[in-house]
Structure formats: structure tokens, C-alpha cells
Amino acid sequence: MKLIDFLVQNRSEVLQLTFEHLFLVVIATGGASLIGIPIGIILTRRTSLAKPVLAIASVLQTIPSLALFGFLIPVLGSHGIGRTPAIIALFLYSLLPVIRNTFTGINGVDPAVREAARGMGMTDWQVLTQVELPLALSVIVAGVRVATVISVGTATIAAAIGAGGLGTYIFRGLRTLDRTLILAGAVPAAAMALLADLALGSVERLLLPGSGASVNRRKWILGIGTLVITAGLVAFFCVGGTSKSGARVVVGSKDFTESRILSEIVAQTIENGTNIKVEQATELSGDLCHRELVAGQIDMYVEYTGTAFTAILKHPPISDPRAVYDQVKADYESLFILEWLQPLGFNNTFAILVRGEDARRLGLKSISDSARYATNWRAGFGQDFMSRKDGYPGFVQTYGLRFMEPPREMDLSLSYQALANHQVDLIAGNSTDGLIEKLGLVQLEDDLHYFPPYEAAPIIRRDTLDRYPQIGDAVNRLAGRITNEQMRKLNYAVDGEKRDVRTVVREFLTD
Amino acid sequence: MLEVNSVSHSQQSESLTGSGDGQPNVAIEFRNVNLKVNQKSLVEDLAFEVLRGETLVLLGRSGSGKTTTLKLINCLLEPTSGDVFVEGTSTRSWNQIELRRHIGYVIQDSGLFPHFTVARNIAVVPRLKGWKENKTHERVRELLELVGLEPQTFANRYPRELSGGQRQRVGVARALAADPPIVLMDEPFGALDPLTRAELQREFAALTKRLKKTIVFVTHDIREAYTLASRIGLFKDGHLIELATPDQFASSSDPEAQAFNKSIE
Numbered sequence: 001m002k003l004i005d006f007l008v009q010n011r012s013e014v015l016q017l018t019f020e021h022l023f024l025v026v027i028a029t030g031g032a033s034l035i036g037i038p039i040g041i042i043l044t045r046r047t048s049l050a051k052p053v054l055a056i057a058s059v060l061q062t063i064p065s066l067a068l069f070g071f072l073i074p075v076l077g078s079h080g081i082g083r084t085p086a087i088i089a090l091f092l093y094s095l096l097p098v099i100r101n102t103f104t105g106i107n108g109v110d111p112a113v114r115e116a117a118r119g120m121g122m123t124d125w126q127v128l129t130q131v132e133l134p135l136a137l138s139v140i141v142a143g144v145r146v147a148t149v150i151s152v153g154t155a156t157i158a159a160a161i162g163a164g165g166l167g168t169y170i171f172r173g174l175r176t177l178d179r180t181l182i183l184a185g186a187v188p189a190a191a192m193a194l195l196a197d198l199a200l201g202s203v204e205r206l207l208l209p210g211s212g213a214s215v216n217r218r219k220w221i222l223g224i225g226t227l228v229i230t231a232g233l234v235a236f237f238c239v240g241g242t243s244k245s246g247a248r249v250v251v252g253s254k255d256f257t258e259s260r261i262l263s264e265i266v267a268q269t270i271e272n273g274t275n276i277k278v279e280q281a282t283e284l285s286g287d288l289c290h291r292e293l294v295a296g297q298i299d300m301y302v303e304y305t306g307t308a309f310t311a312i313l314k315h316p317p318i319s320d321p322r323a324v325y326d327q328v329k330a331d332y333e334s335l336f337i338l339e340w341l342q343p344l345g346f347n348n349t350f351a352i353l354v355r356g357e358d359a360r361r362l363g364l365k366s367i368s369d370s371a372r373y374a375t376n377w378r379a380g381f382g383q384d385f386m387s388r389k390d391g392y393p394g395f396v397q398t399y400g401l402r403f404m405e406p407p408r409e410m411d412l413s414l415s416y417q418a419l420a421n422h423q424v425d426l427i428a429g430n431s432t433d434g435l436i437e438k439l440g441l442v443q444l445e446d447d448l449h450y451f452p453p454y455e456a457a458p459i460i461r462r463d464t465l466d467r468y469p470q471i472g473d474a475v476n477r478l479a480g481r482i483t484n485e486q487m488r489k490l491n492y493a494v495d496g497e498k499r500d501v502r503t504v505v506r507e508f509l510t511d
Numbered sequence: 512m513l514e515v516n517s518v519s520h521s522q523q524s525e526s527l528t529g530s531g532d533g534q535p536n537v538a539i540e541f542r543n544v545n546l547k548v549n550q551k552s553l554v555e556d557l558a559f560e561v562l563r564g565e566t567l568v569l570l571g572r573s574g575s576g577k578t579t580t581l582k583l584i585n586c587l588l589e590p591t592s593g594d595v596f597v598e599g600t601s602t603r604s605w606n607q608i609e610l611r612r613h614i615g616y617v618i619q620d621s622g623l624f625p626h627f628t629v630a631r632n633i634a635v636v637p638r639l640k641g642w643k644e645n646k647t648h649e650r651v652r653e654l655l656e657l658v659g660l661e662p663q664t665f666a667n668r669y670p671r672e673l674s675g676g677q678r679q680r681v682g683v684a685r686a687l688a689a690d691p692p693i694v695l696m697d698e699p700f701g702a703l704d705p706l707t708r709a710e711l712q713r714e715f716a717a718l719t720k721r722l723k724k725t726i727v728f729v730t731h732d733i734r735e736a737y738t739l740a741s742r743i744g745l746f747k748d749g750h751l752i753e754l755a756t757p758d759q760f761a762s763s764s765d766p767e768a769q770a771f772n773k774s775i776e
Contacts, residue, residue, distance in 0.1 A: 110622075110625075112618060112619070112620060112622045113622050113623075113624060113625070115587065115618065115622065116616065116618055116622030116623075116624070117624070118587060118611070119585055119587055119611055119616035119618070119622075119695075120611060120612070120616060120635055120636055120639070120685075121608050121609070121610075121611035121612030121613075121636060121639055122608075122635075122639060123608055126639065130624075131624060134626045135624075135625065135626055
């Protein structure tokens, strides 16, 4: 089976992603237990607080995870991507089951037993620690168990903000329409959820009052659990603490293959040409790369001039490549203290794509040619295209396009598949996309020169460049070296042929 | 903790010698005690004394206020007005925790801690009082024998592994663990089958004679009252309407007392 072959071949990466995943879950649910159990206890003492607090925790849980991640990005500023926001989001989701089960578990203790404890002269603290908590423990563990299973599932989404974990495979698979990759992320995640469920389920049964587990055994279980959580937390802070030391830079990449390839090209170029270690922060969606670069969370990434010009600097789109590059270079220098290095060569502009069969049948060459058929067509566009100044609104206006129905907004990678499957008839892809050839799609010429240039060029933080000027020298040797054709081939090698990014880039750089 | 210990020990010795704080023969005194919860009166104008070493049985129908009265003694409830004096000191002035460790407490269905063994259940108050491990251990053995349970067999069992009668014996042993001068019992034998109940009542009557504890015992069972009581207090609608020795009670002219007496004719 393909999946098993994949998992065996990539076992070290699978293992690493599994550990990353586990790490997120253990820290988040561990933290939620450390905070949620005391909150649950307080609620049993201040019952008037119970309703509002449980309501807030319930509302938190209904927020879609992507929305919560999106919300945390600006709130957390320089920590807006990576593990921190992922752990915070998972932590917030885990709170409700932990608080609720602590509350109901303690309230479920037989009132006669509680009264006997008080009547015997136990203080409130003794009633809590010697009677209520031990008796409620299995219910509390059940809450932790629910929180853990939820976290294992939600943590897959954390890959969208660069937190790693098994979701990395799922997103990579969605982008490249690779079912094996999707399964390579989903199956181990599901297995992890099941195992966590089983393990905590048996702990729960052992802790059931009168389960026969001796007091000593229960103490052991609690001790080991606390130890695991503490070890995780210590590891978390140690990792956070050491991440700033050494001659080391972080190269970011957006959440699509080309950006990933480019960051790999930059990373390998730096590592080959200098003795600086490179880390990569991958899968950063939207304008996360920019924000993280400004915040100093990453040191550099490869951006497109057009994106910087319109999406970040909010200039109205223009079509002269040189003018665009000069403008963004000057603006970035003064506004963000960021340095644009030399463009890499190719221009990845929006590509308006139709099925090859339609293009041949109707004799379509340019976007203008398609205007008269568009009224019978449905269009599917990525969120990015729909929301950008140089995207959808100007596009339909320039070409006078009207579609059968309002365009469907969908994930960029899914829109390719939707086009191939006749669910839509026109999409906006990228001109260097390897899938264009793989799916036999045809790019219509931008005959009215609507789309501004999108030349790829690395941006680096001024302070990083000052500290390591050798990086600028090394990376500028790439200037003009990557053509459109080469970029499409690189994309196809990764997306179409499913080859490893690192290997593909190594071969490209040694050619 | 240490302070608690020394206080309770000194008061214990007072109770044993029978010499005290000006009222040597009175263990508990209710002075015009009222308790209202949410405008509703649970007990009204309670005024009576419990003498040292006697077994006062509080008798009455469900909801007549007898359990409330019991809880006023160990301060699980506090009077709205009036005072309850335990060993000459108002419960308002007692440290509540100290007071409760000074008074044994047995409730219906025993209220044993399901996650503790029999031995650990009995050892609760001695541990709270910080007794040494071997002293506690010795005391647990002694008490199990006292209530007729073979220590070797029962010490390490969990409550769910016991019959109802055995659980109740453990409940009594637990209440006596720290040798409190006063023991409160709230329908301790109420949930038992009639044969077991009679057996425990008999043994308990013998036990109380030997131990010379002050006992306040709540029940709705007139037979039980006659078996155990040195005096019977009859409750109706939150009032103590009759307080008499069993002999006097048997010939009482009060209609509620007559109703109870009639039920066993």
C-alpha cells in the first residue's frame, strides 16, 4: 500500500512530526489541566460564578480553530506564529471539558460523604484534598481525556500557522492533491487520538473510587502524570529559551509549494556559502511571513514584488516590473527597515486557467477571448485572489467578465481540482504552477496587461544583514538564475512527481 | 493542629473526671435556640440540657427538626438566635474544626469514605489530630474489636466489600476513634434490616453503658428510643414538645407521644 510505503520511507520525518504533534497536545492539555482543575474547584465553592464561567468556556470552544488562530496572530504580536499560538488555542479548547468535569465531578460526590467529612472536623482544604478530589478524580481524568482527544484533532490545523505536527502532511497533501500525503497526516493523528483515548480511559478506570486500586497505586498514577506534564513544560521553555542563540537565521515560507522551494533554495545557498545555520518556518499563510519578518520572528523570506506593492504597501497596481521593484525596495527600507535582495529571475503572476479541452474546442488564447463564454461559466478563486486589490474586482472590470454565478471562493489548491473535475470552468492559478501541466490546463494570456508583475526576490531584515553580510553576498548570487520554465519544473518535481523538496533543490543548485 | 490536640485532650480529661466549668453535669445546653433558613423556621425556642454520660434520644417524624438539632451541636448549622453550649462554651466561640474533632459523628448509611479502607476510615480523626502512626494503628485494632469486627479480616477491606451492618459498625468505630466525650448519631441503624438493627441496638446499648459517653441519638423508631434512651426528647414541627425518661414517656399525655406509643402496641 502506498501509505505504508510512504510512512516507512519517511519514517524519520513522520516520527519528528508525531513528536511535534504530541508536544503541542501534551503542553496544551497539561496547561489546561493545571489551570482548569483549580478553576473547576473554585466554581464548586462560588457556585454563582459557575454559569458565566462555563458559558465563556463553551463559547471559546465554538470558535472555529482557524478563526481562533487568525485572532491570536495580531494579539500575540511577535509570537503570532508557530507553537505559541497553537498551544494557546489548543489550551483554550481544552479548558471547557476540564473545568466542566472538575465541577460536575466534585458536585457529584455523595453529600452524605461530604457531610461526614465536615462533621468529622476536616477543614475545607482537607475535605477537598482527602475526600472530594480523590472521589472526583476519575471524572476529572475523563475531562482531560476528552480535552486530549479534541487537541490531537485540532492540532492538525495548527500546521497552518507553522506549528508543525502531523497537519503539515495534511496541508501539503491538500495543496498537491496527494491523497497519500493527506492520509500520512490523518492516519497517525487518528491513531494518536485513539491511543490517548485508550490510555487515559484505563487511567480513568483505575482511579474510579473503589476500583480496587490502592491509594499507593493512585499516587503513582498521579505522580507519573504530573511528571510527564512538568517535563513537557520544562522542555517547552527550554526550547523557547535556546532558540535565540548561535549563528543562526530563520527563513520563512508561505503555505504553497513554490514558496517552500524558494525558501529551501535560499536556505541551502546560505548553508553552502557561509557557516551560518538555517532554520525554516514553513506553511505561513496569508501575510504571516511579512508580519513575522517585521516582528523579527523570522529573518528572511522570498516575496513577490507585486504582492508587496499592492497587498502590503497598498499601492494601486502598475505593470512596469522595474518601477515596482524600485518602489518596494525604497518603501520597505524606510517603512519596515527591511532589505530587498536581487530578484531571482522568474515572474509568478496570476494565471487565468481553463481546461485544455475547452481552450482547444473554443479556440481560446487570451482572457479577452473568453469574455463571451464566461456568462455560461462558473469561476472558482482562492481567498487571496478574491480579497486583493490586483485580484478579482479589477480583473472582471478590466475584461468585462460576467460569470453564470458569483465565483466560488475556495482553497487555491482545491480550485485546480475543481477545474479538472468540471465543477468550475475558470480559475486563477499561478503562472509557475506545476499542476498546470499535470492537469492539462491552459493559461489564457493577460492581453490587457491587467496583472502587475510578481517577481520573486528575497527580503531580509536590515539587522540580520548587518550582522551577517555574507548572507547578502551568497543569496545575491542567485539573482536572475531561476527562469519561469525552471520554476515550473521545480514545482512539478515536488507537486507532480512527489519528490522531496530538499533533494530537488540540491539537484537544481548543483546543476 | 498541635494546639487543637492539647485543648481537646484537656477537655477530654475533664469529662472523664466529671469536674468541669461550673456545670459539671451538663455536656450540652440549648438556650433559646432558633434557626431560620430562607424565612422558614427549622427549629424554634429550643431550650434543654444533655447531661454527661446520658443517652438522649431525639424522636420525631421526618422533618420535625431532630436532625437539625443534632447539626446545631457540632456546628454544621449555626443558630439564627440563641446559643448552643458544648462543655460550657457557646458553639459560636468554639473553633468549629476543633469542636467537631471533639465530637463523634455517625450518620445514616455511615457516610464512610468509599476510597478509604476500613482501617483508614476509622483512622480519619486520629490522623487529623496528628496522632503517631503506631498509636493510630493500635487504636484501629482496638476499635474494630470493640464493634465486633475481626481486625485481620476487615482492616484492609473497602466499604463496598462490607454488609450494611458491618458498614454501620465501622461508622460507630470511626466516631469513637479519638475517644470523644460526646457522640452524635443520626439514624445510624435506619437503613438496616430489622434483625441486624436489633442486634446492633443491643450491642450498642451495652457499649454505651461501658463507655460512659454523652450520646445524642436521632431516630424515628420508638422501639429504638426505648432500647437506648436514658431520656427521650420528642420533636414536632421544629419544637421540642416532650423531654422525659422512657418510663415517663410511656405514660405521657401528649397526643404525639401517645401516637408513637400506640404504633408499637
